[in-house]
Amino acid sequence: xxxxxxxxxxxxxxxxxxRAMLRMLIAxxxxxxxxxxxAATFEVRQGRAWFVDLDQSTVSRGLVQKVLASGRFVAAGSxxxxxxxxxxxxxxxxxxxVRIPRDFERDLAVGPAEVQLVFDAEDGAAAGVLQSYLAAIxxxxxxxxxxxxxxxxxxxxxxxRFRGWFNPLLDYNDYMVxxxxxxxxxxxxxxxxxxxxxxxxEIGTLEQLNVTPITRGQFIAGKLIPFWLISLFxxxxxxxxxxxxxxxxLEGSLWLVxxxxxxxxxxxxxxxxxxxxxxxxxxxxxFIAFAVNMVYLLxxxxxxxxxxxxxxxxxxxxxxxxxxxxEIMRTVLIRGGGIEAxxxxxxxxxxxxxxxxxxxxxQYSKTTT
Amino acid sequence: MxxxxxxxxxxxxxxxxxxxTAVDAISFEVAQGEVFGFLGANGAGKTTAIRMLxxxxxxxxxxxxxxxxDVGREPELVKRAIGYMSQRFSLYEDLTVRENITLFAGIYGxxxxxxxxxxxxxxxxxxLGPQAGSLVRSLPLGWRQKLAFSVALVHGPxxxxxxxxxxxxxxxxxxxxxxxxxxxxxxxxxVFVTTHYMDEAEYCDRLSIMVDGRIAxxxxxxxxKREFDAESIEDAFVQLVRPEATP
Amino acid sequence: MRELLGFMTKEFHHILRDRxxxxxxLLLPVAQVLLFGFAVRTDxxxxxxxxxxxxPDTATIDLQSRFQGTDLFHLVRHETHTAGLQDLxxxxxxxxxxxxxxxxxxxxxxxxxxxxxxxxxxxxxxxxSARQTYARNxxxxxxxxxxxASGSVRIVPQVRMDFNPTLESVNLFVPGLIAVLLTVVSALxxxxxxxxxxxxxxxxxxxxSPLRPWQIISGKVLPYLALGxxxxxxxxxxxxxxxxxxxxxxxxxxxxxxxxxxxxSLALGxxxxxxxxSQRTAMIGAIMGLMMPTVLLSxxxxxxxxMPGWLQVVSHGVPGKWFLLISRGIMLKGVGIEYLWRExxxxxxxxxxxxxxxxxxxxxxxx
Numbered sequence: 001x002x003x004x005x006x007x008x009x010x011x012x013x014x015x016x017x018x019r020a021m022l023r024m025l026i027a028x029x030x031x032x033x034x035x036x037x038x039a040a041t042f043e044v045r046q047g048r049a050w051f052v053d054l055d056q057s058t059v060s061r062g063l064v065q066k067v068l069a070s071g072r073f074v075a076a077g078s079x080x081x082x083x084x085x086x087x088x089x090x091x092x093x094x095x096x097x098v099r100i101p102r103d104f105e106r107d108l109a110v111g112p113a114e115v116q117l118v119f120d121a122e123d124g125a126a127a128g129v130l131q132s133y134l135a136a137i138x139x140x141x142x143x144x145x146x147x148x149x150x151x152x153x154x155x156x157x158x159x160x161r162f163r164g165w166f167n168p169l170l171d172y173n174d175y176m177v178x179x180x181x182x183x184x185x186x187x188x189x190x191x192x193x194x195x196x197x198x199x200x201x202e203i204g205t206l207e208q209l210n211v212t213p214i215t216r217g218q219f220i221a222g223k224l225i226p227f228w229l230i231s232l233f234x235x236x237x238x239x240x241x242x243x244x245x246x247x248x249x250l251e252g253s254l255w256l257v258x259x260x261x262x263x264x265x266x267x268x269x270x271x272x273x274x275x276x277x278x279x280x281x282x283x284x285x286x287f288i289a290f291a292v293n294m295v296y297l298l299x300x301x302x303x304x305x306x307x308x309x310x311x312x313x314x315x316x317x318x319x320x321x322x323x324x325x326x327e328i329m330r331t332v333l334i335r336g337g338g339i340e341a342x343x344x345x346x347x348x349x350x351x352x353x354x355x356x357x358x359x360x361x362x363q364y365s366k367t368t369t
Numbered sequence: 370m371x372x373x374x375x376x377x378x379x380x381x382x383x384x385x386x387x388x389x390t391a392v393d394a395i396s397f398e399v400a401q402g403e404v405f406g407f408l409g410a411n412g413a414g415k416t417t418a419i420r421m422l423x424x425x426x427x428x429x430x431x432x433x434x435x436x437x438x439d440v441g442r443e444p445e446l447v448k449r450a451i452g453y454m455s456q457r458f459s460l461y462e463d464l465t466v467r468e469n470i471t472l473f474a475g476i477y478g479x480x481x482x483x484x485x486x487x488x489x490x491x492x493x494x495x496x497l498g499p500q501a502g503s504l505v506r507s508l509p510l511g512w513r514q515k516l517a518f519s520v521a522l523v524h525g526p527x528x529x530x531x532x533x534x535x536x537x538x539x540x541x542x543x544x545x546x547x548x549x550x551x552x553x554x555x556x557x558x559x560v561f562v563t564t565h566y567m568d569e570a571e572y573c574d575r576l577s578i579m580v581d582g583r584i585a586x587x588x589x590x591x592x593x594k595r596e597f598d599a600e601s602i603e604d605a606f607v608q609l610v611r612p613e614a615t616p
Numbered sequence: 617m618r619e620l621l622g623f624m625t626k627e628f629h630h631i632l633r634d635r636x637x638x639x640x641x642l643l644l645p646v647a648q649v650l651l652f653g654f655a656v657r658t659d660x661x662x663x664x665x666x667x668x669x670x671x672p673d674t675a676t677i678d679l680q681s682r683f684q685g686t687d688l689f690h691l692v693r694h695e696t697h698t699a700g701l702q703d704l705x706x707x708x709x710x711x712x713x714x715x716x717x718x719x720x721x722x723x724x725x726x727x728x729x730x731x732x733x734x735x736x737x738x739x740x741x742x743x744x745s746a747r748q749t750y751a752r753n754x755x756x757x758x759x760x761x762x763x764x765a766s767g768s769v770r771i772v773p774q775v776r777m778d779f780n781p782t783l784e785s786v787n788l789f790v791p792g793l794i795a796v797l798l799t800v801v802s803a804l805x806x807x808x809x810x811x812x813x814x815x816x817x818x819x820x821x822x823x824x825s826p827l828r829p830w831q832i833i834s835g836k837v838l839p840y841l842a843l844g845x846x847x848x849x850x851x852x853x854x855x856x857x858x859x860x861x862x863x864x865x866x867x868x869x870x871x872x873x874x875x876x877x878x879x880x881s882l883a884l885g886x887x888x889x890x891x892x893x894s895q896r897t898a899m900i901g902a903i904m905g906l907m908m909p910t911v912l913l914s915x916x917x918x919x920x921x922x923m924p925g926w927l928q929v930v931s932h933g934v935p936g937k938w939f940l941l942i943s944r945g946i947m948l949k950g951v952g953i954e955y956l957w958r959e960x961x962x963x964x965x966x967x968x969x970x971x972x973x974x975x976x977x978x979x980x981x982x983x
Contacts, residue, residue, distance in 0.1 A: 006475030014463050020897045028904050035930065039912040042742045044922045063771075089778055091955055092941075095921070112770040121777035122944045124788040125658070126919035131775060132745060138771045159731050160755055162748050164738030165705055172741055180908075188904055195896060208459035211423050212476045213449045280636065283808055286899045287640045290800060293907065294648055303917045304656050304785075305743045307711075313655030327708070334739050337706035367444045368426050 003214065007222035015226055025192060025230060029184035030238050034245055037180050040303070041172035047130045048076035050085050050094035057105035059145070063115070066141050067098065072133045089120045096120070096130050108145070166335045173246045178329045179302040181238040186268045186296065186322055189231040191289040193272035197223055198285040201276075210366045220361060224269050231265045232258075248333065256332050256339065263349050264325040270356040271321070277363035296322045324348050374437055376401045376528045376559035377422060381431035384417050391417040393582035394431060399561060399575070401527070404554045406570050407563040408602070409579030410610055415563045416456075416532060418579070422561070423530050424448050436527040449477075452521035452529035456536070460517050462506040466497055469505060470520055477524035491519050511542035518549055522558065529553065531562040535569065547572050567603035576602070578609055585609045619827055623835030627809070631839060641805070645797045645847045646854050652793060653859045657785045663747050666693035666701065666710040675721035675730075682758050683714070688750060705737050712736045712747055724762075779948040787862065790855045791943035792916025795936040797851070798844060798874070799881040799910055804902045805840045806885030811898035814889060819978075829978050833971075837882050844878035845871075864950030870943065873960065877939040880963050883970035884935065890977035910936040938963050 016022060049067055053060050067073050076094035079085055088094040099116040107113035117134055119127040200206040209219060236258070242248050271292065279285045298304065299313070300322040306314055317323050324345035331337040377399040384392040392414045399405045409415045420426040422435055424444030433440045436450035460469050470491060474484040492498050495515055505513060514534060521529050531550075535543045547569065550560050554574075562573070570576050570590060577587040586593050586609060590602060597605040631638060665683060669676050683689040692710060695701070704710045715733035717723065723730035734751050738744030780787050813819040813836070822832050848871070855861040863870060885902055892898040912918065913927070914936035920928060931937050938959045945951045945959075953960065 003476055003478065006472055010461065010464060010468070010472050013468065014461065017463050018896075020893055021900065024897065024900055024904060032904075032908055035927070036908060036912045038927045039918050039923050039931070041918060041922050044919055045924075046921065086778075090949055090951055108771070112772045114772050114774050116774045116776065118776045118778055121780035121783055122788075122948050123915065123919050123921075124777075124780055124783045124785070125917065126921055127777055127780075128658075128746075128783065129742075129919070129922075132749060135749070135773065138773055142771055159729055160752070161731065161733050162752070163733065163735050164741075164744055164748075165702075165735055166737060166739045180912075184908060187907065188900070191900060191903060195899070199896070204455055204457035204459050205461060207425065207455050208453065209476075210425055211448055211451070211453040211455075212473070213445065213478070214476050281634070282896065282899065283634075284637050284640065286804060286808075286903065287637060287644065287801075290804070290903055290907070291640070291644050291648065293903075294796070295651070297907075297911060298652050298656055303911075304658055305740060307743070308657040308659055308661055309655050310657070316655065330739055331706060331708065335706045335737075341703075341706040341708075367424055 004218050004221055011222055011226045025188055026234055029188055029234055030241055032184055033181050033238050037177045040176035042129050044126050044129045047073045048094045049073040050076045050088045050097045051078040052085050052099040054102045055100050055104040059105035060100045063141055067137055070137050177242045177246050177248050178333055179326045182325055185231050185234050187293045189227055190268050190272035193227045193269050194275040194285040194289050195282050197276035198279055198282050216361055216364055228265055228269055235261050257329055260328045264321055267321040267349055267353040270353060274356055274360040277360055296320055300326055302326055321349055321352055377435050379433040382428055382433045383430045385429045390582055395584045397577055397587055401559055402554055402557050404560045404574045406573035406576035408570055408576055413579040414582040415579055419530055419532055423453055450527050452526040454517050454521045454531045454534055456533045460505045465502050465504055467501040473520050474523045487523055511538045528559040533563055567606055570602040578606060580609050620831050620835050624839055627836055627839045641843060646850045649793055649851050649854050653786045656789055660746050663689050664692045664711045665689050666704060666713040668695045668698050668715040670696050671718045673721035675724055676716045679758055682754055786859045790861050791940055791947060794851055795914055795939045796910045798878055799936050800906050802844050802878050802881035803885035803906055806837045806882040807888045807898040807902045809836050810886055810889035811895040815895050829975055833886055840882060841878055848874040863947050865946035870946045873942045876963050880935045880967040883967045886974040887970045890974040909934055914940045916940055935966055
């Protein structure tokens with residue numbers, strides 16, 4: 001224990017003396033959090049719609065007006081042929097072409113009438129979002145027209161009310177910010193931890209330590225604890241900033257989130273430790289850390305839903321500690337869940353942590369045989 | 370009353386890496402308080418041998434005892450009783466002189482009082498008092514070497530291993546360094562030093578020369594010179610390493 | 617010229633000697649494309665449904681079976697009241713709940729009609745909305761088939777997704793992945809190699825030699841251009857062969873633009889090496905400064921059009937964003953340089969800016 005104290009003192013001194021690294025470790029995640037979180041949303045602000053109105057009737061013009069009045073679309077242009085329209089799509093002047101065929105008004109009076117929507121799916125996500133906007137606009141227009149043609153009105157059979165739970169305003173920030181914060185802190189903490197240990201290997205001080213009576217446990221604890229504490233601080237700082245800047249909800253217990261963070265960071269850093277045992281140079285450590293972080297990022301469920309992945313990939317995603325912590329964070333902060341709700345992911349993290357540490361400690365041997 | 374035990378005993382100590390035999394059944398003994406020179410060309414197996422003796426690397430076969438403990442079976446006990454100064458001097462450059470001393474003294478389990486006492490003692494002996502609070506990075510190379518050596522001794526080990534300690538410094542600093550080695554030996558510490566400076570070999574009480582993993586010569590400097598009918602250790606060394614070059 | 621070549625050869629040897637890093641550098645991008653190509657999808661696969669039916673009758677059962685009849689919805693819970701719903705949602709056991717009122721069937725035949733409540737877990741707004749749309753479609757179809765729909769107004773949208781008809785996630789994703797991998801790896805490599813020289817002091821030696829600064833930088837960095845190019849080729853081959861990602865435009869143009877992008881990223885790495893003090897800071901700077909911003913701001917996952925105005929301006933500074941537009945344009949739309957000259961010019965401009973700034977920082981007077 002006492003020896004651990006000496007080691008910790010050394011580590012902290014070294015960390016705090018490296019100003020540039022410290023700044024990056026603490027400031028970068030928070031700064032990036034503030035700036036980048038605004039990007040993580042699927043609400044397209046202004047879809048650019050191109051209209052090809054071949055009907056030129058009251059009803060068709062009404063539809064155009066309705067689309068523009070929704071606030072979601074601006075008119076990128078109009079034409080009477082598809083050639084210009086397609087060109088607009090190619091050149092990204094428009095995101096969608098709304099083509100109203102001839103006889104639209106006439107057809108609508110006796111039965112269903114078609115409207116063609118051609119989207120620029122180069123940006124598939126935006127296309128999907130615009131599609132859902134237009135679908136809603138079309139539905140509204142249907143209802144509006146229905147009211148205006150009294151003979152056609154039939155009281156709707158089923159009044160469906162849709163309610164969204166936990167994020168009723170569909171605020172992307174609530175959903176994204178905590179997750180982005182976690183990822184940012186993880187990336188930097190894991191990278192720096194791995195690099196730090198490999199650096200000792202590179203310089204030769206690791207060998208020096210190996211010849212002393214220091215135990216593996218002491219060495220590992222000495223390397224992990226300082227970064228663990230700093231990351232926790234970073235996370236706390238980030239949560240405060242997130243609350244102030246984005247007003248994310250704190251429905252559930254923040255203490256629960258924090259306790260889980262303690263466990264989670266231990267696992268994340270443990271992985272950094274394990275990486276360091278596999279490589280010889282800081283350079284290699286960086287590249288592997290990058291690879292692992294990419295997997296983290298994309299399999300965390302933050303940007304693409306895990307439920308959309310094929311089964312085998314969902315199982316792989318279980319291996320990402322980030323996925324579990326993000327789940328915990330969202331369940332607690334947005335769904336307002338309690339301990340029972342997060343028991344499973346917490347248990348997974350605990351098991352995960354034990355495995356990673358055992359592996360890493362085993363790999364890190366003071367004596368090579 | 371037992372006979373004074375040998376500081377280092379190696380018996381057919383061997384290390385193989387796959388097909389390659391780096392250290393080939395070497396056997397030798399070093400007495401307590403001796404300054405033992407472990408010579409050999411680069412790649413002869415010196416570093417591998419030292420790594421085995423310090424408990425960093427396990428032997429493939431054979432055995433060795435350092436300060437009374439078997440390096441194969443009790444490496445951790447060996448480490449408690451020895452000091453080590455590696456080729457790269459291994460002090461933390463971003464810590465101060467004092468902090469380095471305190472760190473290593475603390476790791477070896479010295480009490481706070483002892484740490485303070487020995488730190489002051491060491492600083493005085495090296496005349497590093499005014500630089501106690503400076504980062505090691507700012508010290509010139511020669512001072513760093515002397516400091517590294519002293520730090521290796523701070524916990525009073527029975528044997529200290531030095532791997533190429535005098536690389537890259539001027540002759541005067543080298544002399545001073547060897548004076549420190551003599552001082553340590555006089556106080557009872559066994560000094561096991563590898564070097565490729567053949568003139569330093571003359572400073573040792575006994576020495577051995579490794580060639581291709583085996584010990585090709587061992588004894589006092591005088592004995593070795595006699596054995597190879599050489600004027601200097603360097604001559605003997607050249608004879609061993611490049612037999613076709615001798616007239 | 618000769619010195620430059622000798623320099624590059626030395627750097628090549630250096631790269632080849634570090635087997636592990638080389639293996640990582642060559643295999644990493646392909647491995648990631650394969651992994652993410654298979655794993656990352658954005659379509660909804662299943663919706664776990666809970667039904668709250670206080671008074672089951674033919675109507676409620678009929679509608680429920682409608683949901684069950686789809687591939688998408690899975691009825692996982694059947695309750696008689698709403699009390700336990702919140703817990704089910706919190707424990708993430710269900711995605712949606714269909715709540716019938718009492719006497720649903722009877723209400724349908726009455727004048728006022730019947731109410732139906734659909735509760736969706738919208739923690740993830742995007743997925744939540746998509747699920748709602750699916751539910752809405754099922755309910756609409758059911759309502760129509762009950763014979764009432766023939767009278768109402770119906771606008772039927774015919775949707776065509778141009779350039780990516782099936783909204784294949786992989787097609788959208790691969791260009792973005794290439795952008796991220798290329799930019800981080802290239803910047804990292806050049807940052808590492810240059811900061812190493814700067815740190816060990818050999819850069820000083822080089823700067824006082826007859827070699828001009830731009831020659832030194834080119835010599836050190838160009839070998840990585842070759843490596844980056846190998847990466848691009850391997851990733852494109854994997855994308856094409858394994859996932860059938862189209863390359864509708866000119867392959868030559870695509871490869872040329874990739875080369876340009878690699879140079880831009882290398883230049884960025886040089887800049888980082890120039891302004892940071894140590895190799896460690898340069899490395900961390902490269903990863904931290906490029907990874908998340910490229911993923912979030914380039915448009916690879918979140919549309920640029922959904923960012924607030926000020927952030928869209930910021931995104932202009934991310935090279936990956938321009939490369940994404942170019943690569944998607946060539947691969948999915950099959951357009952040529954006539955449509956992409958602006959973006960290409962911007963990338964080229966960025967490269968010059970980065971290099972200029974780096975050269976200034978590396979000026980022979982070392983401070």
